[in-house]
Amino acid sequence: MKLYGLSGACSLADHIALNWTGQPFEFELVPREQLKSPEFLAKNPLGSVPVLIDGEMTLTQNAAILGYIADSFPNANLFGSGTSSERAQAMRWVAFVNADIHPAYAPIFRPQNYAQTEDGQAFVKTKALEKLRQLYGIADEQLGKTEWLAGDFREAGDAYLFVTLLWAAKVGVDLSGYEHLDKFKARMLADESVQNALKTEGIEIA
Ligand SMILES: N[C@@H](CCC(=O)N[C@@H](CS)C(=O)NCC(=O)O)C(=O)O
Numbered sequence: 001m002k003l004y005g006l007s008g009a010c011s012l013a014d015h016i017a018l019n020w021t022g023q024p025f026e027f028e029l030v031p032r033e034q035l036k037s038p039e040f041l042a043k044n045p046l047g048s049v050p051v052l053i054d055g056e057m058t059l060t061q062n063a064a065i066l067g068y069i070a071d072s073f074p075n076a077n078l079f080g081s082g083t084s085s086e087r088a089q090a091m092r093w094v095a096f097v098n099a100d101i102h103p104a105y106a107p108i109f110r111p112q113n114y115a116q117t118e119d120g121q122a123f124v125k126t127k128a129l130e131k132l133r134q135l136y137g138i139a140d141e142q143l144g145k146t147e148w149l150a151g152d153f154r155e156a157g158d159a160y161l162f163v164t165l166l167w168a169a170k171v172g173v174d175l176s177g178y179e180h181l182d183k184f185k186a187r188m189l190a191d192e193s194v195q196n197a198l199k200t201e202g203i204e205i206a
Helices: 011-021 062-072 084-104 118-145 156-171 179-189 192-200
Strands: 002-005 026-029 051-054 057-060 078-081
Touching (some): 011 062, 011 078, 011 192, 051 062, 057 062, 062 078, 062 156, 078 084, 084 118, 156 179, 179 192
Parallel strands (some): 002 026
Antiparallel strands (some): 002 051, 051 057
């Protein structure tokens, strides 16, 4: 199994999940400028990471890749112990991060795609920061009830949420008062598998 990623991007979630399985895998950092090369576009026509290759299969889309890793290594319990309800709860949080939190960053990372003027771009950024605070409030509330997003088991969505918390710190999302999220981030940072993934991707957390 080989994962292609970009340093600190959403592919870091898959990288952490693979480390959590404890099984061997290959990892390659793709330089940003190579994402739109014909060679990489042949793997993913969107020219984005993550991409996972397993034998003859090339898989794109983070939610699908996290699901595939979880199903390929059931002993890692990345979707819980295998019950339908634990799997569904885990998928719920993967989907929440993939479909709600992750896209909410787009106007912050690329405001020029959303507004032409400087004022317009400042406006869409402000709105996105507000939206993110609201979304992280939902995650914080959940983490006040259970140790991990989906319950008392650490799952793939936890890795994905953690990655977006690194983005939140970079772009200045207001997470004040979200003490459960703070504790969650600290727990993740103390995790050896997380530390190994960060180190491999050349990421230092101040
Ligand atoms: N819907 C895709 C989104 C993937 C995505 O946005 N990847 C970003 C990194 S987080 C990327 O590769 N961006 C580089 C680019 O688009 O040029 C997924 O879930 O895999």
